[in-house]
Amino acid sequence: MARAPSSIVIFSRQRPCRTCRNFSTQIRKLTVERKEIEFISEGIKPNQNHELPQSVNQHFTDVTKEVAKIMRTKSNWEQTLMLDFPSFNFTDPQFFWQLLKQQNNAFLSLRFFHWLHLHSDFVPDQVSCSVLFDSLLEAKACNAAKYFLQVSSFTPEQGSLERYICCLCDGGMVNDALDVFVKFKDIGICPSIATWNSALLGCLVVQRTDLVWKLYHDMLESRVVADIETVEYLIRAFCYDGKFMKGYQLLRQVLEEGLVPRNIAFNALISGFCKLRNFVRVSELLHTMIAKNCAPDIYTYQEVINGLCKNKMLLNALRIFNDLKNRGYSPDRVMYTTMIHGLCEMGWIRNARKLWFEMINKGILPNEYTYNSLIHGTFKNGEFRKARKLYDDMRDRGYGETTASYNMMITHLCLCGRTNEGFELFKEMAQKGIIRDVISYNAVINGFCKKGMMVEGKNLLNELLAHGIQPSSLSYIPLIKKLCELGDMKEAKQLWNDMQNKGLKPMACDYDHFISALCVRDHVMDGMDWLVVMLKNKLRPKKKTFETLIKCVSHCGRLDVMSRIVYYIKMGICNSLVWKFDMKKMGWRNKRPESFFKVYTRRRTRSVGTKKEELAKASKRKSLFKVYTRRRTKSTGTKKEELAEGSRGKSLFEA
DNA sequence: ATAGGGTTAG
Structure with a gap:
């Protein structure tokens, strides 16, 4: 795949006119074209070796007027034309010219051409073709233009072809546009920078940065000189790819050259x-x-x-x-909505309401986005009735018929225990023909699971899969979580495997459902196995996971397991960057890991043992811990060795 | 351009 080179050539045209996107100013007006056609037509005499008599021209004019009228008014114009003009030769190129001039409508002309072509393989002459083609471009009818090009197989001149590229890009048909670039390359002509830019923008708009880079690569190969508009698109492409630093460096580079995007x-x-x-x-x-x-x-x-x-x-x-x-x-409305949404998200509902009324007082009416943000915030604040009222308000104003609105509402209804109402809305979506996406399904699955309605939840998951919707891990997790709670570990594991077979990666906290379910049932060792799996998958366990395990361990007095946990903390995680970051936040960087250990023992023993017992246990653990710290320092510390030692450690514990 | 789904801290 083509990649953007680190430096680019800049042409100091500060603000290029957008040749290709503004058809009204850049492309020659159709009226001008028509005059040209009339002028040229005097010199070209298709199908005729002599001048057509004036009377014939007059006759054509009358017929074209009539034809235009019939085409505009009658749906069965083809038959009507045949009946009204049984002996007229519609395929006379002169007549087609006349029609083009008279109709002033590219689409009607194209339809007429299509009809003629179907019946007689009629192809207009080169000049008519370019007039028709250009007016299709002017009308931004890229599909029609593409069709006409295919059927008439005429070759537009370079300017038309460049406008064709722009037209295709405007209409999002970037792949077709790229095909035209290939044609240019084949005949050894290089399109203008404006055309290149238009194509870059076209690819950017349809979010195909891969094509942006490909085009840019071709651009460099064709030795076109980029301008500041090119730079703008490249920066935007970098940003789209998440390579913000590269975009920033490019900006710095052009600023130094005195150009500003x-x-x-x-x-x-x-x-x-x-x-x-x-x-x-x-x-x-x-x-x-x-x-x-x-x-x-x-x-x-x-x-x-x-x-x-x-x-x-x-x-x-x-x-x-x-x-x-x-x-x-x-x-503006968007700015207010953004701010209201931010406030709602953080639970600052009163400030959000203040802004809501402020914008209304300024005459800015809330739109669907604003309503959804405030409803979301109201729900988060636990005010079900208020939220419901706002929702009804929104519906009265004709909003709320989108997937996002329904999803927001369903999610909150399910979260506050009104799963049935959520499910009703979910069914309503189907009735109204509003697309239900993975989030809609997940919301209801979650609602069913919360209510313990596992059969309904599973059915919905199957329905989602049957509809060919790509599930997310959240389609599975609520089911898994509830199954773990209910103690159905086998079924939970089955779903867990299904999920991973679909390439969905669980998050660190998802393991907690298994670990806590196992701990509740005193299966500490099985819980430990899940911890090991987590570490193998390079997931950083949550503090809560350790807490769960340690609580359980202390409950059944498995000190051997406890030291294994500490071992994993030291061996497996301390070396990862993520963990170091977390350690730093927890304030025990440069401290010996024992302090981490102590935190947990202290917390636990407070609730369980007396102070004497605590001290005794702590010293025991400390000594255990020391064994492992010593062992660890022996190893020189490559990853492989550590892993090997990890497995040895495991067998030691289990022995 | 703005809205819909889970993380963490004392």
């Missing part, structure tokens, strides 16, 4: 660095924008506020939001 490139980068939680860079980008006379727009701030909210930095988001208002920017 449009806001949208900055916005994409800002959105990316928000995702990475790199707000220092976000701030730097904002400053760069201002310095380069590229004032951040409402979309820019939208990205910033969205990023801050998603990272739970609500106060910062609110500050910027209020600053904007104070500085005279008026937040």
Whole structure:
């Protein structure tokens, strides 16, 4: 696959006109074309060796008018034409010209051509073809243009072909556009930079960055000089691929050359660095924008506020939001919705309501997104009745007929124990023809499981699979969790295997369902086996998992198992980066791992034993622990060796 | 561009 090279050639055309996307200004007007046609037609005399008499031309004009009228008004125009003009020769190229000029409608002309072609293999002459083709392009009818090109097999001139590429890209038919590029390559002609850019944008819009890079590779091969618009698309493509740093480096590179891309490139980068939680860079980008006379727009701030909210930095988001208002920017509906959603997500429902009424007072009406955000927040706040009322309000306004709305409502109904109502909505979706996706199914499956309705839950999972919907791990986990609770470990394991056979990776907390179910039934060793599986899958166990195990271990006094847990902590996890990060957060970096051990023993013994017992046990454990620390330090520490030692450790414990 | 599904901390 083609990849973007690290550096690119820049042509210093700061703001290129968008040749290919603005048909009304860039493409010659159809009226102009018509004049040209009339002019040319005097010189070309298709099928005739002499001038047509004026009377014949007049006759054509009359007939074309009549034909146009019939085509516009009658659905069975083909028959009507045959009946009304039984002896007329429609295949006369002169007549087709006349029709093109008269009808002023590319689609009607195309239909007429299609009819003629079906009956007589009629193909208009080159000039008519290009007029028709160009007007189809002007009408952005890429499918029609493609069809016409195939059937008439005429060769458009280079300009038309380039506009054809733009038209295809506008209509999302990027693969066809790429085929035209191949044609250009074959005849050794290089399209203009505007056409390349239009194609890059087309690929970007349909989220095919692989094609962006392929095109860019071809561009470099054709020695086309990229311009700032190209750079914008490449930055956006990098961001789409999640390679924000590469996009950023490209931006730096062009800024150094004195070129500034449009806001949208900055916005994409800002959105990316928000995702990475790199707000220092976000701030730097904002400053760069201002310095380069590229004032951040409402979309820019939208990205910033969205990023801050998603990272739970609500106060910062609110500050910027209020600053904007104070500085005279008026937040739009999207901005209000984003802010309300952020507040609801964090449970700040009162502030969310305040903004809700503020926007209504400003004359901005909430839309479906706003309603959904506030309903979500109201549910989270446990106010079922209020949420229900808001939902009815939304329905009264004609919103709520989308999958996302239904899913939100079903999820919350199921969460607050109203699974039946949720299921009713789920059925309503099917009746109304609203698509039910994996989230809809998962929500109801979860609801059924919560109520212990396992048969219904399993049926729904099977229905989901039967409908060919790609399940997610959340389609299985509620069932597995409940089965574990009920003690049906066999069935739970069966579903667990089904899930993994579908390539779905469970998360670390999903193992807890098995571990706690086993611990409840005093099967500590089996619980340990699950821990081992987790570690083998390079999953970082949650603190809760250890707590569950340790509680159980202490309950049945299996000190041997306890030391094995500590062994795993030392052997398996301490070396992974993730764990180190967690250790750092827990404040025991540079401390000896015993402290971790102590935390758990202390917590446990408080609830169980007396202080004397505690001390005695602790010292015993400590000595056990020391054995293993010593053993571990002996090993030189390559991963393989550690794994080998891990398995030896296991057998030691079980002996 | 904005809405729908699970994690963690004292």
